[in-house]
Amino acid sequence: MDQLVSLLSQSWPALLDGLWISLQLLLLSCVLGFALAVPLAVARSSPRRWIALPSRLFMSAFRGTPLLVQIFILYYGLAQFEWVRDSALWLLVGDAFPCALLALTLNLAAYMAEDIRGGILGVPAGEKEAATAFGMSRLMVTWYIVVPRAIGISAPTLGNEIVLQLKSTALASTITVLDLTGVARRLSIESYTTDALLLAGLLYIVIAAVLSLLTRYGEACLNRHQLR
Template sequence: MSLFNDYLALLVESGPAILEGLLITVKLLVGSCLVGFALSVPLAIARLSTHAGIRWCADVYSAVFRGTPLLVQIFIFYYGLSQFEAVRASPAWLVLNDSFYCGLVVLSLNLTAYMAEDIRAGIMAVPNGEKEAALAYGLNKWQLYRYILIPRALTIATPALGNEIIAQLKSTALVSTITVLDLTGVVRRLSATSYTTDALILAGVIYALITLSISWVIRWIERRNAHHFSR
């Protein structure tokens, strides 16, 4: 009972700060997922392009962001780029100079590379018979991607994309290293001042509940897609 009272007291005393940190975490997650998804579709198509130059650029982008730690990318964008006068004099500095938006940009670019790989695999998994039938019906390449390949690829890649979103939730905690007071940043500060781990444990419970909610939504989407295609 005393443990329950301790957590209740923590919520009463620090609830507003924790809620504010949670809202920032949700903004980072939703914003990076929306931007990442929007960029991942053209990147996936570029990685399958027959044009060698386009495919090479897409492969390099994917290799850089998937092959280096996210924390290193955050530090390079926030601390490293500020060393260049050209960057500080450019419009990009308006974004990079703000820790929240800088973190959002890096999270989005990183997630783009991972989602693009999942979508690319989904496109490649579409049966050749469906592609040939679409072309025989008279669809051009753009229509083939729009009406056949992308919808089918997203259906196939739904579980993998769901895993990327869950992983992204945990990745948002890294922006606390550049002074963003997200959920992790807030509870780290509370733990440092109270000399207890109660706030960290509470944050772990919150992250777990959000993860369970995302998993439920993904499973619902999978069942809906399965029912749609079975009809």
């Protein structure tokens, strides 16, 4: 315990820096991932096969392989090709932080799209018929009725994904990003103890608890029209 306190007093600036990087990864990947997931889910639910197929392939590829492999493919794998190194894509995958962010975003988008697709299937047919009877076009029905309702229906699972995403951000440390796990690894190697790792674990638990409270609150806001 004394060791933990002295560790905390010595290295809290480093741990706070790491925590900030982790939170940045979490927040940015959640916002971008969600923005990507909505069109993916809509495309996946399309009755036209040539629209549904690409999104379906994307989702199976990212849900069917480990995130670590995806990170390695983007960070180490793409560097194999000279045309990637010469293109604008290199700005994204040439550096560790944007590359980790890209991998986390694409991965989360695939999982969230699957959740939202479930929500789209759960939108009552009567609501769509009512919207059509009001003279809304197909696009309007999708955008104003189906998507908002689907997000409301899938809100609990989406909230879960956000909490799980916090744990995924730890993998950024494998490509030299100094997030909370990365800082803790460095501290623990320097001190030959696991105290820093345990401390990081404690911080993760606290953030996860706060996140699950926040997502539950957000869910209640989204579905407030249903509360009696």
